Amino acid sequence: MKNIVSMDDTPTETSFQGEKCPNNVNIWHRDPQIIYSLAELKERYLWLDAMVNHIPDFIYAKDREGRFLYANQAILENNGLSCIDDIIGLTDFDLHGKAAENARIAEIEQRVIETGEPDLGFEEPAMVGGDRWLMMSRVPLRDSSGTIIGVVGTSRDISARKASERLMLAQNRILGMIVDSIDISLLMKELAALIEGLSEGISCATVIFSPDNHPPMYEAPSLSRLPKRLSEALSSASPELICEAMFDLASNQDHFHCFEISSASGQNQGLVGVFAQNALSKSLIEFLAGASHMAGIAIDRRKAEERIRFLIDHDALTGVMNRSAIEARMPDLLASATCTAQTLAVGFIDIDNFKQVNDTLGHAVGDELLKATAARISQIVAQNGMVARIGGDEFIVVLHESDARFEDVFERIRKTVAQAPLMDNAELHTHCSIGIAYFPDHGKTAGDLFKAADLAMYRAKQSGRNLVQVFS
Numbered sequence: 001m002k003n004i005v006s007m008d009d010t011p012t013e014t015s016f017q018g019e020k021c022p023n024n025v026n027i028w029h030r031d032p033q034i035i036y037s038l039a040e041l042k043e044r045y046l047w048l049d050a051m052v053n054h055i056p057d058f059i060y061a062k063d064r065e066g067r068f069l070y071a072n073q074a075i076l077e078n079n080g081l082s083c084i085d086d087i088i089g090l091t092d093f094d095l096h097g098k099a100a101e102n103a104r105i106a107e108i109e110q111r112v113i114e115t116g117e118p119d120l121g122f123e124e125p126a127m128v129g130g131d132r133w134l135m136m137s138r139v140p141l142r143d144s145s146g147t148i149i150g151v152v153g154t155s156r157d158i159s160a161r162k163a164s165e166r167l168m169l170a171q172n173r174i175l176g177m178i179v180d181s182i183d184i185s186l187l188m189k190e191l192a193a194l195i196e197g198l199s200e201g202i203s204c205a206t207v208i209f210s211p212d213n214h215p216p217m218y219e220a221p222s223l224s225r226l227p228k229r230l231s232e233a234l235s236s237a238s239p240e241l242i243c244e245a246m247f248d249l250a251s252n253q254d255h256f257h258c259f260e261i262s263s264a265s266g267q268n269q270g271l272v273g274v275f276a277q278n279a280l281s282k283s284l285i286e287f288l289a290g291a292s293h294m295a296g297i298a299i300d301r302r303k304a305e306e307r308i309r310f311l312i313d314h315d316a317l318t319g320v321m322n323r324s325a326i327e328a329r330m331p332d333l334l335a336s337a338t339c340t341a342q343t344l345a346v347g348f349i350d351i352d353n354f355k356q357v358n359d360t361l362g363h364a365v366g367d368e369l370l371k372a373t374a375a376r377i378s379q380i381v382a383q384n385g386m387v388a389r390i391g392g393d394e395f396i397v398v399l400h401e402s403d404a405r406f407e408d409v410f411e412r413i414r415k416t417v418a419q420a421p422l423m424d425n426a427e428l429h430t431h432c433s434i435g436i437a438y439f440p441d442h443g444k445t446a447g448d449l450f451k452a453a454d455l456a457m458y459r460a461k462q463s464g465r466n467l468v469q470v471f472s
Contacts, residue, residue, distance in 0.1 A: 201277030318374035
């Protein structure tokens with residue numbers, strides 16, 4: 001026999017299995033020795049009501065049509081209601097309209113009612129309160145005969161846990177980008193998207209400054225939602241205006257935060273600007289600072305790998321090709337010239353008296369002279385050939401096509417190198433000797449051509465330096 005308690009205002013005396021029950025209360029209980037007084041029942045009800053209404057979780061009961069039969073205080077407060085009478089008989093659609101329909105609440109609860117199977121631990125976005133998540137559990141509501149007459153549901157706010165999960169996923173993605181050494185522009189794009197996905201109402205701009213005075217690179221998926229001053233600064237492509245706008249907004253604009261993307265050496269490589277509709281949590285602000293730091297690590301790694309790849313076939317000091325690179329390209333170039341019956345010119349260039357520059361002015365000045373010389377030669381050769389530094393003060397130039405005579409091009413190089421560069425606020429007078437060898441007349445392999453051009457260069461030095469000499 002099931003436990004049933006009924007109360008009546010009319011004084012009566014009811015017999016229960018030979019026992020007398022208290023006035024005002026008729027009680028049936030599995031154990032005939034247990035008899036509750038009205039005062040005891042009230043106390044038990046008050047304790048139960050207090051427990052249910054002090055639990056932060058949402059607890060409710062609905063009938064088969066989805067109308068509220070009961071809702072605890074947490075639900076009332078969440079819906080801006082003052083007492084339980086305000087919600088009894090209403091449905092979720094009455095309270096939230098289309099949002100309730102989109103959440104498929106009625107569909108899920110009806111399935112529980114029809115099948116009698118509980119729906120436990122279902123995670124879904126909250127219908128009110130912004131970026132909030134709930135874990136829902138629903139079980140059938142049965143009467144004393146076991147008939148399903150509705151549904152009982154509980155839900156717990158798991159917004160903090162979901163936020164932590166998003167932060168962890170975002171952190172793992174950033175770590176993955178560091179490991180994968182992805183392209184810097186893609187890193188900035190993904191970082192901005194990750195940050196905007198952390199919480200509703202966040203707009204982000206990521207900016208990377210160029211070390212060679214090129215316009216900064218930026219990503220702003222929600223540019224129109226950023227403060228006008230920042231969006232205008234980003235559009236200006238001025239590093240100074242962007243920095244000024246971000247730092248000033250961080251100091252004076254509510255809910256705007258700015259984080260530096262620093263290199264390992266402490267250099268500011270860029271900025272992350274975050275604008276939120278509401279105040280950000282302390283944990284989210286700490287994450288954004290950490291994410292900006294990790295972005296700096298990712299950029300450092302990418303630049304280091306790019307530098308390593310660059311140095312495989314380029315000279316570290318001047319940036320032109322190195323000897324191994326030009327030697328590796330020569331066979332294909334010679335094969336192509338053979339097929340097209342094209343003439344190639346190989347020039348050996350040596351800076352005259354370079355040792356005196358190092359000895360008198362120091363190696364730092366000598367290095368600057370080499371960089372200036374390489375830049376001048378490269379500007380003249382442009383797309384008509386290749387330039388390589390093969391040793392201390394020696395360069396190789398290979399010309400494979402030119403509107404001018406090859407010897408005229410090398411003469412331009414000689415005159416340009418002789419133009420006095422400004423070193424330490426003083427003009428440095430220098431010149432060079434150049435030896436030229438032609439393919440196929442002076443050699444049919446790279447080694448033969450390099451050797452012939454080298455001999456011609458030494459003949460130019462023997463003839464007084466600052467000359468262009470063709471191999472003969």
